[in-house]
Amino acid sequence: MIVAEKMAGFGRRSSWIRKMFEEGARLKEIYGVDQVCDFSLGNPDLSPPPEFGQRLQSLAASGASGVHAYMANAGYRETREMVAKRIAAEQGVDPGADGVIMTCGAAGAINIALKAILNPGDEVIVVAPYFVEYGFYVDNHGGRAVPVAAGDGFDLDPDAVGAVITEKTRAIIVNSPNNPSGMVYPASTLKRLAAVLASAADRYGRPVFLINDEPYRRIVYDQVEIPAIMDLWPHTMVADSFSKELSIPGERIGYLAVSPAIAEHDDLVNAMILANRILGFVNAPAFMQRAIAALDDVCVDYSPYHRRRDLFSRILRDAGLAFTPPRGGFYFFPRSPIADEVEFCDILRDEKILAVPGRGFGTPGYFRLAFCVNDKVIERSAAGFKRAVERAGRS
Numbered sequence: 001m002i003v004a005e006k007m008a009g010f011g012r013r014s015s016w017i018r019k020m021f022e023e024g025a026r027l028k029e030i031y032g033v034d035q036v037c038d039f040s041l042g043n044p045d046l047s048p049p050p051e052f053g054q055r056l057q058s059l060a061a062s063g064a065s066g067v068h069a070y071m072a073n074a075g076y077r078e079t080r081e082m083v084a085k086r087i088a089a090e091q092g093v094d095p096g097a098d099g100v101i102m103t104c105g106a107a108g109a110i111n112i113a114l115k116a117i118l119n120p121g122d123e124v125i126v127v128a129p130y131f132v133e134y135g136f137y138v139d140n141h142g143g144r145a146v147p148v149a150a151g152d153g154f155d156l157d158p159d160a161v162g163a164v165i166t167e168k169t170r171a172i173i174v175n176s177p178n179n180p181s182g183m184v185y186p187a188s189t190l191k192r193l194a195a196v197l198a199s200a201a202d203r204y205g206r207p208v209f210l211i212n213d214e215p216y217r218r219i220v221y222d223q224v225e226i227p228a229i230m231d232l233w234p235h236t237m238v239a240d241s242f243s244k245e246l247s248i249p250g251e252r253i254g255y256l257a258v259s260p261a262i263a264e265h266d267d268l269v270n271a272m273i274l275a276n277r278i279l280g281f282v283n284a285p286a287f288m289q290r291a292i293a294a295l296d297d298v299c300v301d302y303s304p305y306h307r308r309r310d311l312f313s314r315i316l317r318d319a320g321l322a323f324t325p326p327r328g329g330f331y332f333f334p335r336s337p338i339a340d341e342v343e344f345c346d347i348l349r350d351e352k353i354l355a356v357p358g359r360g361f362g363t364p365g366y367f368r369l370a371f372c373v374n375d376k377v378i379e380r381s382a383a384g385f386k387r388a389v390e391r392a393g394r395s
């Protein structure tokens with residue numbers, strides 16, 4: 001085999017979203033694009049805000065020398081200052097520009113964090129349902145992902161987290177608003193989590209780092225507030241990106257912000273900056289760093305997501321499916337009407353509806369629907385969902 005065994009194994013394990021996406025492409029070829037309802041991919045379909053395009057044009061026209069050159073691996077100071085201000089406002093803790101590293105998206109941020117803190121065999125807790133890439137990122141740096149199930153309504157369960165912490169636990173990744181559940185963890189949950197982490201630190205004599213992955217922070221519904229977390233646990237870092245809030249995921253721009261109270265702050269930040277370099281990112285894209293430096297107050301008009309969330313809620317409810325409407329992000333995570341959600345996704349596929357089985361997110365018995373698609377696709381799916389639930393009831 002040419003491909004390394006581990007990668008071949010990863011390819012098989014990571015195939016749920018890809019499998020469904022490819023199945024969608026196949027069905028579209030046979031029946032036509034307007035006959036298939038493809039909810040498999042979380043790829044923002046809204047246009048970026050006009051300010052983004054205007055800013056790119058003025059930057060491109062400026063012609064200043066050195067704008068496309070390498071810079072310090074942490075990124076431009078002016079951009080890191082902007083990020084530090086936003087974190088201070090969101091988290092109530094100012095990391096300062098020296099505590100911010102510009103990265104290739106939130107994915108790059110999580111990878112440099114893990115590279116800097118993991119020794120071989122260290123454990124990283126992930127809360128199921130979770131973003132499927134976490135397991136691969138942890139493995140990239142010699143760690144072992146330890147899944148822990150979320151509690152009622154997919155809220156994080158601090159006691160369950162406490163029960164899996166061992167002397168090998170190095171970090172926990174927290175994602176709110178959550179992909180795929182749409183859950184926003186309330187402040188009361190995060191306070192209990194901080195207490196659990198504090199008692200574990202006393203027990204084992206070293207802190208568990210909290211990596212707060214929040215790329216959906218600005219895509220929220222019903223005026224829900226995303227509580228701060230950095231002021232609750234000093235050993236916190238925030239991984240975030242502009243992928244969703246500006247609808248520019250292909251541009252790969254994000255950051256890691258490190259609490260000033262974190263253990264061995266300067267050494268840790270230096271290790272992260274080195275990781276940015278030696279993982280091959282080198283630095284976040286220069287043009288994008290300059291672009292977003294002036295766009296902190298700008299967000300994509302995501303009212304279409306809001307409208308689609310309400311439309312999809314009605315359709316899923318009418319079909320008899322059980323779910324909690326997402327409070328942020330653009331995913332539904334309904335319960336499968338039959339125990340085997342893969343079988344239900346197959347029934348949906350027969351109706352030309354593409355959904356991703358929950359086991360791909362560490363939570364069998366559920367399935368994910370991404371609603372970053374045109375309203376018409378959602379409307380068109382109504383009859384298919386009804387028929388699929390009826391058929392599942394007979395199986």
Ligand SMILES: Cc1ncc(COP(=O)(O)O)c(C=O)c1O
Binds near residue numbers: 042241
């Ligand atoms: C929960 C979560 N974390 C991280 C990422 C990676 O985001 P980025 O495009 O900023 O790297 C995603 C992307 O979908 C995500 O859903």
